[in-house]
Amino acid sequence: MSQAPDNTKEKIALKGFGVPLQDLQTNMQGFDMFSDGLMNPAVPVPDGVVGRDGNPSEKRYGVYRNNVMASLIDAMAANFPAVHELVGRDYFRALAAEFIRKSPPEQPVLSEFGGKFSEFIGAFPPLADYPYLKDVAEMEWAWLRVYHGADATPLAPDALTKIDPAKLGDAVFTPIPAHKLIYSRFPLSEIWKQNRSENVEGVTPEADQAILICRPDMDVTLTGLAQDVAAFADLLFFGKTLGEAADVVSSSFKLFDLSQALGCLLSARVFASVHIKA
Amino acid sequence: MSAQRVNAKLPARGGVGLKADHYRTILNEKPDMGFFEIHAENYMGAGGPPHGYLEAIRRDYPLSVHGVGLSIGGADPLNKDHLARVKDVVDRYDPGLFSEHLAWSTHDTEYFNDLLPLPYTEVTLQQVVDHIDEVQTFLGRQMLLENPSAYVIFKESTYEETDFLREIVKRTGCGLLLDVNNVFVSATNSGGSPEDYVDRFPVEHVQEIHLGGHAPETDELGYPLLIDAHDRKVADPVWALYARTIDRTGPQPTLIEWDANIPTWEILAYEAEQADVVIQSHIEAHAKASEERSDHVSGA
Ligand SMILES: [Fe+2]
Numbered sequence: 099m100s101q102a103p104d105n106t107k108e109k110i111a112l113k114g115f116g117v118p119l120q121d122l123q124t125n126m127q128g129f130d131m132f133s134d135g136l137m138n139p140a141v142p143v144p145d146g147v148v149g150r151d152g153n154p155s156e157k158r159y160g161v162y163r164n165n166v167m168a169s170l171i172d173a174m175a176a177n178f179p180a181v182h183e184l185v186g187r188d189y190f191r192a193l194a195a196e197f198i199r200k201s202p203p204e205q206p207v208l209s210e211f212g213g214k215f216s217e218f219i220g221a222f223p224p225l226a227d228y229p230y231l232k233d234v235a236e237m238e239w240a241w242l243r244v245y246h247g248a249d250a251t252p253l254a255p256d257a258l259t260k261i262d263p264a265k266l267g268d269a270v271f272t273p274i275p276a277h278k279l280i281y282s283r284f285p286l287s288e289i290w291k292q293n294r295s296e297n298v299e300g301v302t303p304e305a306d307q308a309i310l311i312c313r314p315d316m317d318v319t320l321t322g323l324a325q326d327v328a329a330f331a332d333l334l335f336f337g338k339t340l341g342e343a344a345d346v347v348s349s350s351f352k353l354f355d356l357s358q359a360l361g362c363l364l365s366a367r368v369f370a371s372v373h374i375k376a
Numbered sequence: 377m378s379a380q381r382v383n384a385k386l387p388a389r390g391g392v393g394l395k396a397d398h399y400r401t402i403l404n405e406k407p408d409m410g411f412f413e414i415h416a417e418n419y420m421g422a423g424g425p426p427h428g429y430l431e432a433i434r435r436d437y438p439l440s441v442h443g444v445g446l447s448i449g450g451a452d453p454l455n456k457d458h459l460a461r462v463k464d465v466v467d468r469y470d471p472g473l474f475s476e477h478l479a480w481s482t483h484d485t486e487y488f489n490d491l492l493p494l495p496y497t498e499v500t501l502q503q504v505v506d507h508i509d510e511v512q513t514f515l516g517r518q519m520l521l522e523n524p525s526a527y528v529i530f531k532e533s534t535y536e537e538t539d540f541l542r543e544i545v546k547r548t549g550c551g552l553l554l555d556v557n558n559v560f561v562s563a564t565n566s567g568g569s570p571e572d573y574v575d576r577f578p579v580e581h582v583q584e585i586h587l588g589g590h591a592p593e594t595d596e597l598g599y600p601l602l603i604d605a606h607d608r609k610v611a612d613p614v615w616a617l618y619a620r621t622i623d624r625t626g627p628q629p630t631l632i633e634w635d636a637n638i639p640t641w642e643i644l645a646y647e648a649e650q651a652d653v654v655i656q657s658h659i660e661a662h663a664k665a666s667e668e669r670s671d672h673v674s675g676a
Contacts (some may be wrong), residue, residue, distance in 0.1 A: 121498070121499050125497070125503075128532070129480070129494075132482070132483075133483040133486065136488055136490075136492075137486075137488075146495075146531040147528045147529075148529050148530075148531055149529065149595055149596075149597060149599065150529070150566065150597065150599050155528065155595055155597075157595045157596045157601065158527045158565075158595055159527075159528060161603060162490060162528075165489075166488045166489060166490045202486045202488075203486070203487040204485050204487060205422045205457070205458060206444065206445025206447075206455075206482070206487050206489070207417050207421075207445070207458075207461070208489065209418075209420075239420070245421075245424050245425070246421025246422060246423070246426070247421070248423045249423035249424070249427070275423075276424070284443060303613065306572075316424075316428050317425075339429065351658050369425055
């Protein structure tokens with residue numbers, strides 16, 4: 099914008115001298131006290147926060163306590179619908195409340211709240227017998243990041259035909275920003291299908307160790323990858339050339355099929371561009 | 377891209393909060409609707425479907441951006457990162473209006489996701505004024521400040537809310553968003569008169585009106601305690617208060633806020649039509665009154 103009017107001096111005067119320091123301190127204490135009880139029902143209603151008879155009102159202050167916790171729990175349920183399905187509504191609400199008290203949001207964008215939930219679940223003793231829940235939460239968080247990730251046009255299907263076959267080994271791929279690769283020892287694709295009614299494509303008994311979550315256009319797609327294809331994808335995402343990545347993967351996976359692996363990633367449309375390393 | 381968009385200015389008609397549930401209906405059916413309002417915080421991701429749909433909807437409709445996370449009424453400095461993200465949304469969508477609340481939602485490092493009340497004192501007045509100055513300077517545009525709904529009373533308050541708002545406008549040059557449901561909720565909860573509040577409101581600065589549904593409860597003394605739930609239709613007495621408000625402010629862009637238990641598109645659109653009906657009958661009554669006045673003059 100064009101230059102703002104210069105009222106800096108006036109501001110300093112107001113900030114420094116307009117208000118007695120003691121009033122500023124009392125004011126800050128008021129906000130401290132109002133905040134303290136919002137997530138902790140054991141804290142009494144702050145002094146001076148009253149109802150129509152002039153006395154502190156639990157019911158009225160309680161509206162704020164309830165709004166804060168209920169709305170944050172709702173936000174968690176929206177971000178982690180499969181965890182919600184798996185543990186059930188009541189359990190989820192108690193679990194999320196516990197998490198929120200431990201790690202309250204630190205900024206107002208709630209689609210970005212819950213990044214530590216999977217870690218919290220993994221370390222939550224009552225859920226020790228359900229080790230897959232941690233991975234489900236991690237996958238839901240990855241899905242959310244992909245859903246809100248930056249848009250980019252994926253590589254045209256015929257992009258590789260334009261490259262001199264002799265130079266293909268030096269090809270370096272740049273993935274679209276909206277992608278994540280998730281590894282788990284649990285059948286996440288089945289859990290996902292049952293609890294979020296979304297299919298993971300290309301899942302075979304061999305291809306359920308890793309799931310590629312990406313968003314080449316408006317819809318998030320999920321692709322099951324066999325272990326060797328996932329390792330290959332990881333190396334390409336890391337900036338290795340096609341030749342380097344293929345060599346590394348073939349040395350640990352004797353049955354690695356390069357053209358099949360590349361075809362799988364290209365049809366998932368996870369790459370935005372390709373160039374030949376000079 | 378912006379060349380393909382309709383003009384940003386909001387018409388003095390009913391509009392509705394934009395909900396993901398209705399994206400497809402709006403794009404497919406292109407319903408006649410005055411404008412849409414979004415919460416800025418729902419469009420702060422880098423990309424994805426929310427932006428895809430909003431870009432498409434913005435081409436056909438004017439938009440109002442309503443922030444819920446700046447914590448303008450708070451005692452802490454504004455969150456600069458968040459303010460920058462608000463600016464990104466505003467710059468991207470060129471809304472007709474940008475508004476925020478006379479409330480706070482962040483303290484220390486915690487974000488509470490609720491519009492929390494503040495006492496009205498000299499100290500909080502200066503706090504709010506400083507924050508609004510900062511927002512308006514940073515965004516490079518005027519903002520509207522919305523009157524809150526309140527469930528509690530602060531003993532230490534020394535200002536009436538209407539005087540507090542009038543003073544803020546005087547010192548910052550911001551405009552006002554008058555939420556008529558909030559007036560009804562707060563006045564009822566504190567034992568005051570909603571009509572008096574509207575009559576005392578600095579209406580010359582109003583540029584938008586909000587309407588929404590509330591849930592009736594009672595406090596431990598048996599007094600009514602209305603909750604600003606935005607989960608149902610606008611109550612009849614709030615419609616009556618709206619008609620009284622429009623008579624003072626003149627026709628204004630009027631938003632139906634319905635944020636929980638989201639209804640079908642038809643039910644939501646019907647609420648906005650009711651606002652159009654009130655505005656239309658105000659315009660007709662006004663025209664009739666001035667016609668009668670001129671008849672009187674010519675007959676004299
Ligand atoms: Fe409102």
